[in-house]
Amino acid sequence: GKSGVSLLDERPGLMEAVEWIAEGKANGILAPNLDRLARELTVQEAVLSYVWALGGRVFTADHGEHLEDDASDPMRTAMRQMRGVFHQLDRGLIVKRLTEGRTAKGARGGYAYGAPRFGQRSEDGELTPDEQENATAEQMEQWKAEGMSLRAICARANAEGLPSKRGGKWHPTTVARLLSPEAREKARQQSAAARAARKEQQRRERAARLLSQH
Known part of the structure; x- marks a missing residue:
C-alpha cells in the first residue's frame, strides 16, 4: 500500500492513480484506510474532492466505498471527517511523545537527534566527548x-x-x-x-x- 500523502504531487503513486482516473484507465482508488491516503484532514478532503470531481471512486479496506458528499445526508460527511480528525490526532500524539522523549533524553545528556555539536560525537546512541x-x-x-x-x-x-x-x-x-x-x-x-x-x-x-x- 501507499503511505500517507501531503498532496498529490508529493506521492508519485497517488498522482499516477489520479492521472489514470482522469484518462479513463481506472475507475477509482483503493487504500487500506483514509489515514494512509492523507496525513491531515484538510488534505484528505482535498484528495477526495479531486478524485470525485474526476468522476472517480474511493474505496478503503476498512470501510468500503466512500461516497460523495450529499446534502441530504450530512451525517455521512461528518462521520468521515471525524475519523480523519481522530487519525490526525493520533499521529499528532505520537509525534508529541517522540519529541518529548528526545527532549528528555537530551536533557539527561543523551543523544536525542540531529548532528552532535562540535566537541561531541555519538556512540551507541549516547553523546561522548x-x-x-x-x-x-x-x-x-x-x-x-x-x-x-x-x-x-x-x-x-x-x-x-x-x-x-x-x-x-x-x-x-x-x-x-x-x-x-x-x-x-x-x-x-x-x-x-x-x-x-x-x-x-x-x-x-x-x-x-x-x-x-x-
Whole structure:
C-alpha cells in the first residue's frame, strides 16, 4: 500500500492513480484506510474532492466505498471527517511523545537527534566527548584570547589542517558559532525560522497547485 500523502504531487503513486482516473484507465482508488491516503484532514478532503470531481471512486479496506458528499445526508460527511480528525490526532500524539522523549533524553545528556555539536560525537546512541575536536576548540579559544580576529583564526586553522566538523574548510561564521554561545543561539534561531518559513511556503504552493487543478 501507499503511505500517507501531503498532496498529490508529493506521492508519485497517488498522482499516477489520479492521472489514470482522469484518462479513463481506472475507475477509482483503493487504500487500506483514509489515514494512509492523507496525513491531515484538510488534505484528505482535498484528495477526495479531486478524485470525485474526476468522476472517480474511493474505496478503503476498512470501510468500503466512500461516497460523495450529499446534502441530504450530512451525517455521512461528518462521520468521515471525524475519523480523519481522530487519525490526525493520533499521529499528532505520537509525534508529541517522540519529541518529548528526545527532549528528555537530551536533557539527561543523551543523544536525542540531529548532528552532535562540535566537541561531541555519538556512540551507541549516547553523546561522548570528541578529544580531537575539543583540542581544536581549545586552540581556537587560545588564539582568540591572543587577540586574533575570526578571519585570522579561520585562516590559521585551515593552514594548520585543523579539521572542521564535516571535514571541510573553516569559515569565519563557523568559527564564530564555535567560540560564541550567542552566535550559536542566533544561528539556531535563524535556522529554525528558515525551516518554518520553507515549510509554510511549501504548504502555500501545494495548496495553490491543488486549487488550480479544480
